[in-house]
Amino acid sequence: MAQQPSLGIVWDHPADTSEAKNQLDTFAQHGIDYLQLDHPVSPDLLALLREAPFTILIQLDKTYLTLSEIRSRQSNLLQQFGEATDLYRSYLNFAAIGLLSNSQTSHPEFDDMFSPILDSLSARSNKDFYFYASDQWSYFNTPYKPFAILFADSVFQRTDIAAFDKQFGWEVNQNSSLIFFLRAEWFDEAISAYPEFSESLMQYEQSQEWKIPLPATIESGSTQSWMVLMLVVLWLSLAVLFKLLPYLRPMLLRYFLAHRFFVDDILHYRERALTGGIALMAMHALFSGMVFYILAQTSISLTGLDAFFHHLPTLAIFGTNYASFFGIGVIITLLIQTVALLWLYLPAKNLEHFSQAVNLYSGTFFLDFLIVTILVTLYVTGFGPTAILIFGALFVLIWYGAFNISAFDISRSSGPGTAIYLLLTVGMHTLISIGLLVLFFTNDSIVQVFELALTL
Structure with missing residues (x-):
């Protein structure tokens, strides 16, 4: 066969x-062959499972470990793994033990380091x-050939039935030997909310043929709508600013089309208003x-998200979700902008008013409207991640360049102090940026947290 x-x-x-016995009976009736349980298992449940018609997998609680953590805890991990292994050794239907989650x-150094354990x-x-x-799920000796996969790591929705049919049906047609795991909560909801799913599972257990009538589904609203709404609000805000601040539209045109004249007007304090730049x-x-938010959604899975905030919990501003990355972006930007303005203004002997630094620094941000509009369009239309990452990188580069552009603009009327001013601004800015990058990439603990989040 x-x-x-x-x-x-x-x-x-x-x-x-x-x-627990009632649930086990329900699983057996629906042709469930495998169970995964978290360690430890109570003695009463162990006695119940000893004679149960399932192959049991036990998952230990070692989750989100980086390579550095595994290396530093090898002796302790071996002791804990050994104790758990000894506990389940006599249970014949306990086939496998999950050591890490x-x-x-996937780190290149992992195999050599973990082999002694x-x-x-x-x-x-x-x-x-x-x-x-x-x-x-993968055995350590065949890490790139999973023996089991998980479906629907989420709350049950009727749309899941069609997704299950497509994925499980494909595995059946391919004569796959994979184990198809479902979470118990999802399974209970599915057979209760859609009895045809229960019937199809029992039929599959008897005939090894998979057929299921699919339910009618209602399209749910997009979770991306808030992003589009915020983009629209920002565009409307710009329109309102153009209406209320008549000088802002000429500022946009002159910044990009007559930049030298724009800078001269700012340096000679002919453009004085602060409101537009602050806005x-x-x-x-x-x-x-x-x-x-978009870069996190594109690059980090939900599992990676959990791993990231597990290691860096103080960054979970709005909880363990992608919204926290929105908050991180806003806070980091506000802090950097404040430092950048002080950095530009304080060494500049030719600037008499803080608004001059604000207007020179903020002009580049008109480009945000174009770049982020393209980025949001790519995101909501499901475009490939490469284009999203390119425009995300472009946004960051323009933001980074805004400081240096402003410094060069201010230095035009610095006279004999031009070289010193550029050294204190552009020079120091470049050196500190390089230093921070070197510090980041040489800190294995931090780098491995990002690697873990991006690869899960």
């Missing part, structure tokens, strides 16, 4: 033994050892938050 995919349940088991197992565990038990990462900087902070 051709191979067929099997069904498994990731089971957050109830404390009550009788309730969503950790940095695996060798020691294999010598004391015939159990298989696996790791879980990015909704896939542009405030909108730039909001645009930065949007860019941070």
Whole structure:
């Protein structure tokens, strides 16, 4: 007989033994072959599972570990892994033990570092050892060939049925030997909300043929609508500023089309208003938050998101979700803008008013409207990540360049102090930027957190 995919349940088991038995009976009726449980398992449940018709996988609680953490804790990890392995050694239907979950197992140095631990565990038990990462289960000896996958790591929705049918049906047609894991909560909701799903599972258990009538679904609203709304609000805000501040529109045209004359007017204090520049900087902070949010959505999975804030919890401004990246972007931008303005203004002997620095620095931010509009359009239309990352990088480069452009503009009327001013601004800015990059990339602990978040 051709191979067929099997069904498994990731089971957050109830404390009550009788309730647990009822759930196990339900799983068995629907053809569930595999269960994964978190360690430790209570003695009562162990006794119940010893005779249960399932193959059991046990997942230990080592989650979101970076390579540095694994290396520094090798002895402690080996002791804990060994104790858990000994605990389940006599249970024949406990087939495998998961040692790591969503950790940095794909790092090039991981295999050589972790091999002694695996060798020691294999010598004391015939159990298989696996790791879980990015909704896939893989044995350590075949890390790039997962033996199981997870479906619907979320709350049940009726639209999930069609997605399950497409994915599971494809595995059936491919005669796959994969284990198809479902979370117990999702499974319970699915068979309760859509009885045809329950019937199809039981039919598959008997015939190994997969068929299911799909439910009618209602399209849900896009979670991206707030991004479009914010973009529209920012454009409307610009229109209002043009109406209320008559000098702002000429400022836009002259900054890009007659830049030298614009700079001369600012330096000779013929352009004095501060409001427009402050408004542009405030909108730039909001645009930065949007860019941070989109780049995070594009580059980091939900699992990676959990890993990132697990290691850097103080950055979870709005909780463990992508909205925190919006907040991070806004706060970082406001701080950098404040430092940049003081940095430009204080060494400049030729500037008499703070508004001069504000207007010179903020002019570049008119470009935000064009770049972020393109970026949001790419994002909401589901365009590929490459284009999104390119425009995100362009936004950051223009933002970075705004400081140096402003410094060169201010230096035009600095007289004998031009070289010193450029050294204190552009020179120091470049050196500090390089220093921060070197500091970041030589800090293994921080780099590995980002690597972990981006690879999960």
